[in-house]
Amino acid sequence: MNLLESLLLALDALRANKMRSFLTMLGVIIGVGAVIGLVSVGTGATHKVTAQVESLGSNVIMVTPSGGRGRDLRAEDAAMLADRVPGVAEAVPVTNQSALVVWMGHSTQTRVTGTNEALPAVDRSTVAAGRFLSSQDVSYRRQVAVLGSTTKEDLFGLRDAVGETVRINGYPFTVIGVLAKQGEGGLFSSNSDDRVIIPFSTAERVFGSTRIGNIYVLTAPGTSVDLTVNHIKRIFELRFNSDQAVTVYSQQQILATVSSITGTLTALLGAIAGVSLLVGGIGIMNIMLVSVTERTREIGVRKAVGAKNRQILAQFLVESTLTSVIGGLIGIALGEVGSQVMSRVGGIPSIVTWQWVLLAFGFAAAVGLFFGIYPAMRAARLDPIEALRHD
C-alpha cells in the first residue's frame, strides 16, 4: 500500500465520522489559529512601534519626567541642556494639550503641541506651505500656529490657510505654515497629521502651565550618544536629588527595550497557543483510542487477510497525522483571517510570517504523529483471533 492509498484510506475513515473528526480537529484548529493570529498581531505591533522609534533617528535622546510632586520638567530645562551639556545640538521641549481650534465657524478638537523651532529635526516633519516656527516666534511669544495637514483640511478644506487667523481656546493665532502629510507611524500619536504646533512660550500662556511633557535632545554629529545620556542623567539626578525623577533614553535603548518586551510577549503568546495545540493532541489520542476499540473487528479482518503489524500501525498513524494536518491547514486559514479582522477592528497591524506558519503547522503535524503512536501501537498489537471475536 503506497502513501497515496494510505491517505485515501485515512480520509475515508475521517469522512465516515464527519462530526467526530471535525471536533477532534477543533483542538488543533484553535491551537494553530491562535498561534498564527496572536503572533501575527504581536509581530505587527512590534514592527509598528519599532518603525516609530526608528523614525526618530539614532541621535535622538528622550527625557521624560517619571511623575511625582516637584519633579516637573520646564522649558528652561531644555535650554539648560542645550547650554550645559557638551554634544547637545538641539534640545526640543514638547508639551501637548487638547484644545478647540476654530476658524470662521469651522471647529475641530485637536492636539496642540507647544515646542520650539527645532522640532522638525526630531520628528522629521516638513512644511508644505508657509514656514515653520522661528526662534523669534518662541522668544517673543508670538501667537502663530503651524497646522498639521489633516487639521488644515478640517478647518479650511481646499482653501489657503496661511495668513488666516484661527482661535485656540479663544486666543487668536495667525497661521504661518502647513505641514506636509506624514501619515501613520508618527512618534507622538497614531496620527501626526492632526495637530497644531505653536511656540511653547505661547502655550504656557494659553494653557496656564509651564510644565512640559518631555524634552527631545539631538546630539551633534560625532558625539557619543551614550555619554550624553549619562551626562543628562547626572544633571537631573543632582537637580531632583533622585535618579528616579526622569528617565533618559536614547533611541537605541528604546529600541532594545521595545524589542525585548514585544519579543517576550510574542513568545509568551506563542507558548500559550502551543499549550492549546498540545491539548488538541491529547484530544486526538483520545478519539484514536476510541476508534481503535470500535474498529477492533476491522483490524482483525485486515490481519487475517495478511496485514502486518507495521501496516496496521501505519494506517492509524497516517489517520491521526492527517487529522492534525487538516486541522493545521484550517487553523492557518483561520489565523490569517483572524489576524486580518483584529488588525481592521483593533487598528493593530498584523504581519503573518511564514516562519511562524511553518512552525505552527509543523508542530501540529508532529502533535498528531506523536499522540497517534500509542493508539496505533494498541491497534497493531491486537491479537487477530481476539479481534475477530470482538463485537
Next chain:
Amino acid sequence: MGAGILIELRGIVKTYGQAGLAVPALRGVDLRVAEGELLSLMGPSGSGKSTLLNIVGCLDRPSQGVYLFEGRDVSSLSSNELAETRNRKMGFVFQNFNLLPRSTALANVELPLIYRGLGPARRQKMAREALAVVGMSHRLHHRPSQLSGGEQQRVAIARALAGNPKLILADEPTGNLDTRTGEEIMSIFQRINAELGVTVLQVTHDPQRSRQTRRIVQLRDGQIVGDAPVPDELFVRAGGALPAAAGGSTR
C-alpha cells in the same frame, strides 16, 4: 493424483493460560491433508475446532508440535512471516462474513491484494475475476449493508479466493444462512475445489453440510476421534445452482 501434502500436523498441543493454570485446547493432534482435498472438521463446541482452525490458518502458533505447510515448518514463524503466509497462501471465510462495512464489494475483495503490495490495476482485475467466480459481477460497487447474507458470504469467498490461495478455511460458513442460501455457498466451495483445485477445510457441526465434503475429521476434547472419507454413495452434491444475476435469498 500426484498431489503433495499441503498440511501436516504432528503432535500439535495448544494450551491457554499460564503454567499451572493451563487449560488444554488441543492435546496432540496429528493430521495430514493433501493438496486439493475438500474436508470438514466436526465436533461439539469446546472440542478445539476453532483452535485447530486458527493454527492451521496461521493465526495462532501451537504450544507444542510441528506444523508443516507445503513441507515448510511454520510453527515457529514470526508474526510477520505468518501474516505473509496467510496473505499469499490462505483465504478465510467466516460465519458472520466479516466484510468491511464501509467498503464496496470490490474494495473488500481487493483487501488481501493491497497487503500483497499489488498496484490498483492488477488488484481490480484479480478482484473482478474472483467476484465473477462467485457470481457477484453485478454487485461490484454495493456495500455489505446493501447485500443479502448470501451475497455477503459470496463476496467473502471471493475475498478468500482473490489471491489464488492454496487453502481456504471456512468457519461455519453457512451458520448464519438459511438452508437454500447455504446450499448455494456449499456448491461454490465444491466448485472452486473441483475446478480450481483449491483445498477447502470447513468447520461445521451440521452433518448434512459435512457430507457435502469428501472427508470428515471428528474432534473431541482436543483430540481427533474419527477421520474418514465420505463414500461416494453418501456424498451430497450441493444444490442451488448459482443464480447468475438474481440476488441470493436472505433469511
